[in-house]
Amino acid sequence: MRSSVFAKAKVAAPELEVTQGWLPLDERSTVDVKKNASAILREAAAISKVEQSRTDKLLDLLSGAANYVAYENFESELQVQRYMELVKNVEKKHLLGLISFEEARLSKKRLFKENQERRKQFELEKRIELDKKIEVIREIRALNALKKLEPKVYYIPKPMSYGSLCTMSTTELNERLKILKTDLKNELEMKKQAIAAMHNDRQMRLRETESFIADFREEER
Numbered sequence: 001m002r003s004s005v006f007a008k009a010k011v012a013a014p015e016l017e018v019t020q021g022w023l024p025l026d027e028r029s030t031v032d033v034k035k036n037a038s039a040i041l042r043e044a045a046a047i048s049k050v051e052q053s054r055t056d057k058l059l060d061l062l063s064g065a066a067n068y069v070a071y072e073n074f075e076s077e078l079q080v081q082r083y084m085e086l087v088k089n090v091e092k093k094h095l096l097g098l099i100s101f102e103e104a105r106l107s108k109k110r111l112f113k114e115n116q117e118r119r120k121q122f123e124l125e126k127r128i129e130l131d132k133k134i135e136v137i138r139e140i141r142a143l144n145a146l147k148k149l150e151p152k153v154y155y156i157p158k159p160m161s162y163g164s165l166c167t168m169s170t171t172e173l174n175e176r177l178k179i180l181k182t183d184l185k186n187e188l189e190m191k192k193q194a195i196a197a198m199h200n201d202r203q204m205r206l207r208e209t210e211s212f213i214a215d216f217r218e219e220e221r
Helices: 002-012 025-030 037-062 068-095 101-145 162-166 170-220
Strands: none
Touching (some): 068 101
């Protein structure tokens, strides 16, 4: 039984050399693991490559090169990667004899359950976020349908496609909606003032006409 376990350990992790067999619980923390220089350099290079990839992605996101959908995908990839790293860590401890087979099985089961719960929470949050975005998009499209003045006075010159609006964040959508509402309010206020000015001008002309008629009749007497 022990020989088969150590054989699997050598196949799964050839760069690790376990110098002791199964140890009592109070001595397992002293397991000596040796790595050669090549293995250390390979591991360091792999870690460096992963970190550089993450940095490049974050820089792209911060510079605006990627859209909101890309950010969501990146966040989802990180969750999966973290889960896989935790599972590998549990398997490594089992191979080194730091934990038993049953402990490793229970640990992986617990990690899987926790990951499932985090995934459900993540999906719920994204669903709520998407519902908010859809509601804001509906308001934007409804207000765009009410535009009557020249398009140049609006932040959105022409109605955007539903797909284009969906790639924007909720914050961006709310900002566009706020500006659109302000523009529409200004338009209505301008129309109100124009109507009031026309009404006042008409009333003034009527009074002038009435005054002219009254003066004419007075002179005829």
